[in-house]
Amino acid sequence: MTDAAGGGWQKGNSAVTSPKTVGRLSLYRRLLYTLQSEGEQNVFSHQLAAMARGTAAQVRRDLMAIGFSGSPSKGYDIQGLVESIGEFLDGPTRQNAALVGAGNLGKAILTYFKGRRPKLAIVAAFDSDPRKTNRAIRGCPCYPIEDLARVVRNEDICTGIITVPATQAQHVADLLCRAGVRGLVNFAPVRLGTPAGVYVEDIDVTMVLEKAAYFARQTPE
């Protein structure tokens, strides 16, 4: 099972779907695409569970959260389930994201995301280095950091990806939040302070590697 980097608000949500379930729905969708490309029409909870490395009961619980029903004899209709997860995760309108910090990692991510999700795209990059701005990087327009607030509003950007050096991360987070962004993915090894209501997902590669090394050591063959 996966219990990767959580994510969180400042507190105070009511009966919403848990981040864990949301994450698994994203995973299920990806697995369903694979099944579709293999020509499958239907899938049982235990099959999806095997692919996701979870349990059948958990798959059923997660699908309950989006109110999708299967049939006891055929399982779940893949096409319908993909659409249902799509409505839930993507919402009605297309969502836009911005990346701040077009360095080594930022460029890798821009390349990676190119056209990956139809309803969720990185539509702008920002950098403070004038050699990187006012041109397209990996097909994505890169603006000077000074234009952040303006572009975020014009392009209706609601999610930010932070790939600037650690020292700059809090400053950039402040800019993004002030411009109205409500969700952040932070790659800098820093715990950000954000206004209540902003969701932050940290990806701390050092922490993850230390964890893997620790548990690797716990099973010395």
Added chain:
Amino acid sequence: MTDAAGGGWQKGNSAVTSPKTVGRLSLYRRLLYTLQSEGEQNVFSHQLAAMARGTAAQVRRDLMAIGFSGSPSKGYDIQGLVESIGEFLDGPTRQNAALVGAGNLGKAILTYFKGRRPKLAIVAAFDSDPRKTNRAIRGCPCYPIEDLARVVRNEDICTGIITVPATQAQHVADLLCRAGVRGLVNFAPVRLGTPAGVYVEDIDVTMVLEKAAYFARQTPE
């Protein structure tokens, strides 16, 4: 709080420290370094909690796991705590990691890790592209993938980082596990199958961005 990507075995551990606690200990250590560089000697649980964006009770519980005690009047001795976390996380001997797939992301990670942790280093990279092998990439020797088993054994590598295309990830994971690696960090959007006892930490950037976008939408200002 952080509940990022979990990680997991196949099942069957006894009274070990939970991955969540291990992750937070790594975070605490980083925060303690900052305090040290500011000349601090001691820290209270509530201070560390504020920096980690957690609660004081949780910090105390986590430190209980490594059996480190503070004093009611001075709090915790920073130097001693750093050493204590170090003993716990790093173990007695230096640990070595390998990275497979020296592409965009792989190169970024090699750069990032250069000399970052004294007791945990990426000592080898592997690639199948002959243009990338038999030379140093970002200061790290890059070997042909065929040499993996030999190098892993010679260099005593116990942790692997997978940054190859999704289609190759399972194959590479098999190679690593067969060579004796017991911990993996997987960046490919694939759920790996691994022998029992191997710890896998997935970093699924698409999933994380979808999660952030989802929760961003739940707070529409």
Added chain:
DNA sequence: CAATACCTGTGAAACAATTCACAACATGAC
């Protein structure tokens, strides 16, 4: 048209993680 087999949906139980709350204690003030 039973009888069988195997699935879904879900209440309830089990388990895991976090937070509460307080006794025990060290320090500093006077």
Added chain:
DNA sequence: GTCATGTTGTGAATTGTTTCACAGGTATTG
């Protein structure tokens, strides 16, 4: 001294998540 203050360490309560287990279905078979 002894009192007031503010912290640690931790059992117990709480909250959150996963798993169990089974009633209620729907096809398929003979």
